[in-house]
Every structure is written in structure tokens, then in C-alpha cells.
Amino acid sequence: MPLVYITRRMHFSAAHRLHSDQLSEQENEQLYGMCNNPLGHGHNYELEVTVKGEPDPATGMVVDLTELKEIVQREIIDKVDHKHLNHDVDFMHGIVPTAENIVIAFWRQLKDKLPNGELHELTLYETPRNVAVYRGE
Amino acid sequence: MPLVYITRRMHFSAAHRLHSDQLSEQENEQLYGMCNNPLGHGHNYELEVTVKGEPDPATGMVVDLTELKEIVQREIIDKVDHKHLNHDVDFMHGIVPTAENIVIAFWRQLKDKLPNGELHELTLYETPRNVAVYRGE
Amino acid sequence: MPLVYITRRMHFSAAHRLHSDQLSEQENEQLYGMCNNPLGHGHNYELEVTVKGEPDPATGMVVDLTELKEIVQREIIDKVDHKHLNHDVDFMHGIVPTAENIVIAFWRQLKDKLPNGELHELTLYETPRNVAVYRGE
Amino acid sequence: MPLVYITRRMHFSAAHRLHSDQLSEQENEQLYGMCNNPLGHGHNYELEVTVKGEPDPATGMVVDLTELKEIVQREIIDKVDHKHLNHDVDFMHGIVPTAENIVIAFWRQLKDKLPNGELHELTLYETPRNVAVYRGE
Amino acid sequence: MPLVYITRRMHFSAAHRLHSDQLSEQENEQLYGMCNNPLGHGHNYELEVTVKGEPDPATGMVVDLTELKEIVQREIIDKVDHKHLNHDVDFMHGIVPTAENIVIAFWRQLKDKLPNGELHELTLYETPRNVAVYRGE
Amino acid sequence: MPLVYITRRMHFSAAHRLHSDQLSEQENEQLYGMCNNPLGHGHNYELEVTVKGEPDPATGMVVDLTELKEIVQREIIDKVDHKHLNHDVDFMHGIVPTAENIVIAFWRQLKDKLPNGELHELTLYETPRNVAVYRGE
Numbered sequence: 064m065p066l067v068y069i070t071r072r073m074h075f076s077a078a079h080r081l082h083s084d085q086l087s088e089q090e091n092e093q094l095y096g097m098c099n100n101p102l103g104h105g106h107n108y109e110l111e112v113t114v115k116g117e118p119d120p121a122t123g124m125v126v127d128l129t130e131l132k133e134i135v136q137r138e139i140i141d142k143v144d145h146k147h148l149n150h151d152v153d154f155m156h157g158i159v160p161t162a163e164n165i166v167i168a169f170w171r172q173l174k175d176k177l178p179n180g181e182l183h184e185l186t187l188y189e190t191p192r193n194v195a196v197y198r199g200e
Numbered sequence: 201m202p203l204v205y206i207t208r209r210m211h212f213s214a215a216h217r218l219h220s221d222q223l224s225e226q227e228n229e230q231l232y233g234m235c236n237n238p239l240g241h242g243h244n245y246e247l248e249v250t251v252k253g254e255p256d257p258a259t260g261m262v263v264d265l266t267e268l269k270e271i272v273q274r275e276i277i278d279k280v281d282h283k284h285l286n287h288d289v290d291f292m293h294g295i296v297p298t299a300e301n302i303v304i305a306f307w308r309q310l311k312d313k314l315p316n317g318e319l320h321e322l323t324l325y326e327t328p329r330n331v332a333v334y335r336g337e
Numbered sequence: 338m339p340l341v342y343i344t345r346r347m348h349f350s351a352a353h354r355l356h357s358d359q360l361s362e363q364e365n366e367q368l369y370g371m372c373n374n375p376l377g378h379g380h381n382y383e384l385e386v387t388v389k390g391e392p393d394p395a396t397g398m399v400v401d402l403t404e405l406k407e408i409v410q411r412e413i414i415d416k417v418d419h420k421h422l423n424h425d426v427d428f429m430h431g432i433v434p435t436a437e438n439i440v441i442a443f444w445r446q447l448k449d450k451l452p453n454g455e456l457h458e459l460t461l462y463e464t465p466r467n468v469a470v471y472r473g474e
Numbered sequence: 475m476p477l478v479y480i481t482r483r484m485h486f487s488a489a490h491r492l493h494s495d496q497l498s499e500q501e502n503e504q505l506y507g508m509c510n511n512p513l514g515h516g517h518n519y520e521l522e523v524t525v526k527g528e529p530d531p532a533t534g535m536v537v538d539l540t541e542l543k544e545i546v547q548r549e550i551i552d553k554v555d556h557k558h559l560n561h562d563v564d565f566m567h568g569i570v571p572t573a574e575n576i577v578i579a580f581w582r583q584l585k586d587k588l589p590n591g592e593l594h595e596l597t598l599y600e601t602p603r604n605v606a607v608y609r610g611e
Numbered sequence: 612m613p614l615v616y617i618t619r620r621m622h623f624s625a626a627h628r629l630h631s632d633q634l635s636e637q638e639n640e641q642l643y644g645m646c647n648n649p650l651g652h653g654h655n656y657e658l659e660v661t662v663k664g665e666p667d668p669a670t671g672m673v674v675d676l677t678e679l680k681e682i683v684q685r686e687i688i689d690k691v692d693h694k695h696l697n698h699d700v701d702f703m704h705g706i707v708p709t710a711e712n713i714v715i716a717f718w719r720q721l722k723d724k725l726p727n728g729e730l731h732e733l734t735l736y737e738t739p740r741n742v743a744v745y746r747g748e
Numbered sequence: 749m750p751l752v753y754i755t756r757r758m759h760f761s762a763a764h765r766l767h768s769d770q771l772s773e774q775e776n777e778q779l780y781g782m783c784n785n786p787l788g789h790g791h792n793y794e795l796e797v798t799v800k801g802e803p804d805p806a807t808g809m810v811v812d813l814t815e816l817k818e819i820v821q822r823e824i825i826d827k828v829d830h831k832h833l834n835h836d837v838d839f840m841h842g843i844v845p846t847a848e849n850i851v852i853a854f855w856r857q858l859k860d861k862l863p864n865g866e867l868h869e870l871t872l873y874e875t876p877r878n879v880a881v882y883r884g885e
Binding site: 476477478479480481482483484522524529531532533534535536538539540 | 629631633634642644706707708709710711712714715739740741742743744745746747748
């Protein structure tokens with residue numbers, strides 16, 4: 064049976080600040096530069112969720128995209144959209160919200176929630192020029 | 201010799217309706233929702249064709265992109281552009297035209313037609329937010 | 338008071354066929370070419386709605402974008418999304434669905450429905466390369 | 475002499491919160507919804523600066539785009555990029571940072587700073603779907 | 612009768628060098644910087660051609676977009692695509708190929724060639740961030 | 749430890765000509781067509797640099813994107829931006845500047861220069877529709 068990768072792209076807007084408790088104030092400023100601004104800044108994030116699997120012979124679908132969209136909306140987007148990622152999001156407490164750490168946290172949030180197919184890849188665009196990808200490796 | 205992946209992006213516009221003969225009318229309506237509208241709806245599809253191979257030392261090309269473009273145009277685009285995918289396309293008869301099934305059908309249509317390199321991946325954008333990928337697996 | 342133009346971009350997917358009752362079969366084929374395909378084809382349309390007005394001094398808004406979005410959704414998008422524009426849309430009966438005619442029909446549908454500001458411009462992308470603009474002139 | 479409109483597109487990322495001192499807490503919550511989140515959220519803003527004028531016969535330029543870019547960078551981008559628009563920006567104190575109010579504030583910041591040509595239009599993309607335009611009217 | 616603006620977007624790739632015969636070598640270097648590189652550099656240009664007019668009541672078209680596309684292809688694109696704008700294009704001899712000058716030259720090339728409607732606006736994207744617009748003013 | 753892929757997208761504009769010393773004039777013309785134009789043509793290239801690695805537990809970063817950007821700027825962009833790739837770039841002498849050959853040359857230029865993480869993939873967009881990818885295979 065053929066194996067297909069199906070992707071749904073979602074959107075959210077959020078504020079964040081790069082600041083690590085494991086670094087001194089001075090190290091934080093030096094490492095993160097403008098991204099260490101105390102009150103934070105923000106982005107229009109784009110999140111691509113890729114699921115792999117064999118299309119069902121009757122329906123032609125790996126996963127119902129409407130259902131996938133609702134799951135990602137409920138498990139991730141509703142919790143981060145129009146929020147401050149350092150303060151407002153339970154499942155991100157204590158995590159420096161770099162693109163790398165966000166995409167790992169999202170994976171953990173989503174990986175056991177799919178009705179069909181297997182979560183294959185999450186791609187997070189922080190800006191159109193900064194992108195992080197996690198495949199559960 | 202280095203192995204390079206070269207991609208050409210193509211465009212077509214088509215109508216389709218999601219409706220499976222293996223499901224009842226009611227199941228079709230419930231599963232496909234708006235996509236089950238009897239007269240169909242449509243999309244501006246984008247198709248990315250990726251070929252892998254070693255660049256020819258004399259020409260620097262894995263495959264002549266102009267030739268690749270003509271082959272994809274003839275084998276796929278001319279047959280689906282400005283058509284209704286459920287009714288007007290010979291090689292898609294009996295297939296529910298989900299993004300998953302379309303990209304598999306296109307792969308079968310194209311895989312033995314390349315003069316150089318090996319077909320590696322087809323990526324089909326149904327919308328900028330819904331994407332299916334097939335690699336012949 | 339400063340005059341600002343505020344735009345909300347919306348999306349819908351629809352099928353259509355270019356065919357005029359005022360032309361013979363042969364004239365239709367010759368004029369519209371592929372777009373005259375009997376069962377139609379389709380597009381991912383993008384619609385930009387631009388409202389002009391002075392921002393309210395208390396709220397900083399010309400129009401509440403959430404409210405504008407709901408109005409456009411109800412008056413236009415819900416009636417055309419995942420539909421066949423030649424057959425399924427009441428307010429387009431008897432109209433050849435060229436981009437020009439669609440954008441005029443949308444204007445008439447929307448122009449008396451805004452709570453604040455004045456409808457200034459509708460921009461319809463049939464594809465990223467074909468665009469029609471109407472300003473009520 | 476021909477009149478040409480020349481545009482430079484710039485980028486910044488910032489946090490903001492929609493909250494008006496002229497409204498009660500309850501009115502703020504009701505009007506701005508998610509955008510009223512106390513710690514704010516954020517966006518990747520795109521700013522287009524359009525200057526009109528007659529190209530200099532010797533240089534073929536309405537305005538030197540490199541110089542225009544440096545002026546916009548110094549007068550606007552350096553002051554808002556990676557900042558919280560409600561707290562960190564002098565020239566925006568007391569302004570509710572809606573797209574409408576931001577684009578007016580930017581115009582006042584920029585309009586007397588151009589070496590050649592006349593400031594014609596500022597276009598601010600808060601997201602790819604929400605856009606405000608100001609022409610000094 | 613309603614007045615509609617219809618746009619077709621076209622693409623070409625070309626090399627150019629910014630260098631004015633009316634300036635000294637030193638002035639050229641200082642003014643144009645990297646763009647003065649002797650052998651030139653290049654861009655993927657996008658050209659938007661906007662025609663205004665009343666849609667024909669029988670056809671629903673201001674202008675046949677297929678015909679418009681062929682005219683722009685023949686009069687402009689075929690003459691500049693994959694060319695060096697300083698050397699290979701007859702109608703641009705002696706013109707410094709800034710975006711401003713290119714868009715004026717294109718207007719003169721195109722303005723008397725339209726079968727229907729009136730040429731309203733040419734928009735030239737030199738890059739996605741540098742844009743020139745000419746309206747025949 | 750989780751393995752993340754982080755990408756930075758960069759931009760440059762350059763001229764090039766496709767012409768191989770290993771082919772006759774006639775073969776060059778026939779194979780490369782318009783791309784063989786003697787004075788060259790040009791593109792707005794986009795280069796995506798993907799680095800893989802485990803995010804540092806203290807900083808949350810695979811690689812400091814600001815540092816990565818500076819390295820790519822110094823090692824590649826400064827050497828090719830606003831240049832003619834056939835004549836002005838030391839590390840590309842004798843190479844036919846197809847997208848395939850450019851991306852291999854860039855890889856060799858960059859692969860030993862990263863402070864953290866491992867170079868995983870280079871993606872070069874010659875146009876939005878022609879793309880080459882190299883992974884060091």
C-alpha cells in the first residue's frame with residue numbers, strides 16, 4: 064500500500080522573550096541580544112503538522128484534515144494564540160521559547176492525540192526566514 | 201559523485217468533488233462535508249516534481265529543467281488543467297480525488313517518463329495550507 | 338482627523354465555468370478556451386475587503402476587524418465557498434463568473450452591510466496572477 | 475516629467491496589547507477579545523514605504539533606495555523591532571497600537587525626513603491578512 | 612456601467628547594471644554601490660499590468676486576459692527575459708535600468724497596443740522588497 | 749536528546765550564464781537555450797541553510813541563528829551578492845553555474861565553518877519554481 068505524507072498548515076500570533084534561568088543577566092543579554100528585551104516581542108508563527116500513513120481505500124484519506132485541524136486547534140493553537148509564550152502557556156513553563164524548544168514541546172503535546180496515521184514532522188516558522196523542524200528523533 | 205535533488209514547480213486549476221462509491225450518501229456527506237457538494241468546487245493546485253541524480257560533469261545538470269517541464273506538462277498538466285478531476289481525466293477514473301489519491305495517480309503517470317535522474321518526490325498543494333507528498337514508498 | 342484604509346483578506350475555493358448565453362457554442366469555445374470546459378474547473382480565490390474611515394479616538398479602529406470578518410463570512414464566503422459559482426449561488430444567477438463580474442456581484446452583496454466605515458475597494462485574486470479590483474465606480 | 479511611485483518593504487517583529495484607557499476593563503475585553511491578553515501577543519510586521527516623485531534624469535532614481543532604507547531603519551525600525559509597542563516606544567506612548575494607529579504614528583515619524591520625493595503611502599501588514607494604509611489624508 | 616481594474620502578473624529574469632553616462636566613475640561607484648558592479652547582477656522581475664474599463668455585457672470581460680498575456684509577452688517579456696537590460700534590449704538603449712526607468716520604458720512600449728480597456732498601471736517588482744509603479748502621469 | 753533541524757533563509761541577487769567549455773557553441777545554444785545568452789541574465793536567489801543538532805539545554809539553541817547568519821553572509825553572500833557568478837566569484841571558477849553546481853559549491857564553502865551543529869541541507873531557489881537541494885551525499 065502506498066505511503067503518503069499529508070500536511071496541514073496552521074497559524075498563531077504570540078509574544079515571547081528569550082531568557083534562560085541558567086545564564087546570568089549579562090550572558091542572556093550577550094547571547095540573545097534584541098530577543099532578550101524584558102517585555103518581549105512577538106511573531107506570526109506558522110505551524111505545519113505532517114502525518115504519514117496509507118490512504119484508506121474507501122475514503123482516500125490518510126487522516127481527515129478537518130479532524131486533524133480541530134485536534135491541532137484544541138491541543139496547541141487555542142493554548143498559544145494571542146498569548147505570551149513565557150507566561151501564559153502551561154505546557155511551556157520553564158522552557159526557553161526558542162523555535163527549537165517550541166517545536167519539541169508541541170510534538171509532546173500532539174503525538175498521542177492523532178486518530179489515524181502517525182505524526183511524522185512538525186515545522187515551525189518563527190518568521191518566513193527562521194524555521195525549526197522536529198521529527199521525534 | 202554528489203547527489204542533488206532538483207525540483208520544478210508547476211501550476212494547474214481544476215474542479216473536484218469528494219465522493220466515494222464505497223460509502224452511502226449519508227456517510228459521504230458526513231465525512232467530506234462541504235467537499236461533497238454535488239457540482240464540485242475547485243482549487244489552484246501547485247505541483248512540485250523532484251528528481252534526484254548526479255549532475256552531468258559536462259552540463260552541470262541532473263535533468264534538463266526545460267525538458268522536465270515539457271514532460272510534466274504533457275503527461276499531467278495538459279490532462280488536468282481547467283478540467284473536472286472526477287469526470288474529465290482518464291487516468292483518474294474511479295479514484296476519489298483527495299490530495300493523497302491525486303499525488304499517487306500523478307506518480308504512476310510520471311515515473312517511467314524521465315530521460316535522466318530518478319523521480320524522488322511529488323508534492324501537491326491543494327491550497328497553501330493542505331499539502332500531500334508521495335515518494336513512491 | 339486622519340483617514341485610514343483597513344483591509345481584511347479572506348479565502349474561498351470554488352468551481353466555475355465561463356459560458357455566456359449571449360454567445361453561440363462556437364463563440365464560447367473560441368473566446369473562453371479551456372475556461373469553457375462543460376463541467377467547469379476551479380480556483381483558490383482570495384478576496385480583500387478594504388474599508389476606509391477615521392479611526393475611533395477611543396478604540397483606535399476604523400472598523401472592528403473581527404466584526405468585518407464575520408460580516409464578509411456570512412454575506413459572501415458562506416455562500417460561495419466549496420460551491421459551483423454558475424449553479425449554487427443565488428446572487429450570481431445569470432452572471433458569467435469572470436473575475437470582473439464576481440467582484441461587482443460581491444460589492445453589491447456587501448456595500449450596505451458595514452457597521453462602520455465605508456466600503457472602499459474589493460480585490461479578487463482568481464489566481465496569484467489574475468486579479469480584479471472594483472471600487473464602486 | 476513622468477511621476478513614479480517607488481516602494482521599499484521593511485520588516486520588524488514586535489509585541490503589543492490592545493487596551494484603551496478610555497474604556498472599562500469589561501469593554502476592553504469585549505471589544506478586543508484575545509488581543510486584550512494582559513501580557514500581550516505579537517506579530518511579524520511588514521511595512522511598505524512608498525515615495526512619489528520624478529526620477530532624476532541623471533541617476534534614474536526618485537530616491538536612493540539604500541538611503542531610504544537607512545532612514546526608515548533609523549527613524550522607525552530600530553525603535554520598534556523586537557520591542558513591546560505599548561511600553562518600549564517613545565513616539566507611541568498613550569496610543570492604542572491598532573494597525574490603524576501604528577501606521578499614522580509611523581507617518582508622523584517619517585514625513586519630514588525624506589531627502590527626495592514625497593512620502594505618498596505607508597502600508598502596514600500586521601499579518602498577511604490584516605493590512606492598514608495611510609496616505610496622510 | 613461599473614468600472615473594473617483587471618491585472619495580469621508576468622515574470623522575467625534579467626541582468627542589469629546601474630551606471631549613468633552623466634556621472635563620473637567615482638560618482639557611479641558612490642551612488643549605485645554594489646549595483647555598479649561592471650559585469651552586472653540580476654533579478655527575477657515580476658511585472659503587473661493593470662487595465663481599466665467596463666466589462667463587456669456579453670462576455671463579462673474588460674479585456675481577454677489570454678490576449679492581454681500574449682500582447683505583454685510579445686511586446687515586453689520576449690524582449691527582456693533572459694537578457695542583459697543594458698545591452699540586449701533595443702527600446703532601453705541609453706536608459707539607466709533603475710526600476711523607475713524600466714517601468715516608464717515598459718509603459719511606452721505597451722500603451723498603444725491594447726485592443727480593449729485603457730492601460731491604468733504598471734507595477735514592477737525588482738525584488739519582493741523593491742517596487743516601482745507608473746500610471747502614465 | 750531530541751534532534752532538531754534549524755533553517756535560516758538568506759537572499760542574494762546575481763547574474764549568470766549557462767555555458768560549458770566541454771560543449772561546442774552549437775551544443776551550448778541547443779542545450780541551454782535562452783540561458784546561454786552571451787551577456788547573461790540574472791535571478792533573485794534564496795538560499796536556505798539547514799543545520800541539525802541537539803538544542804543546548806541551557807540556551808535552547810542548536811546554533812545561534814545570529815552567528816549562523818553572519819557566517820553565511822561572510823562565507824557566501826558577500827561573495828556572490830550583486831555579482832556575475834561566471835566571472836566575479838573565486839570559488840566558482842570553471843563551474844557551469846546551474847542551480848545544481850551552485851549548491852554543491854556553496855556546501856563546500858560552508859561545511860567546515862559552523863561552530864555548532866552539523867550542516868544538513870542547502871536549498872537554493874533560482875526562481876520560486878526552480879529549486880536545487882544538496883545534503884552532502
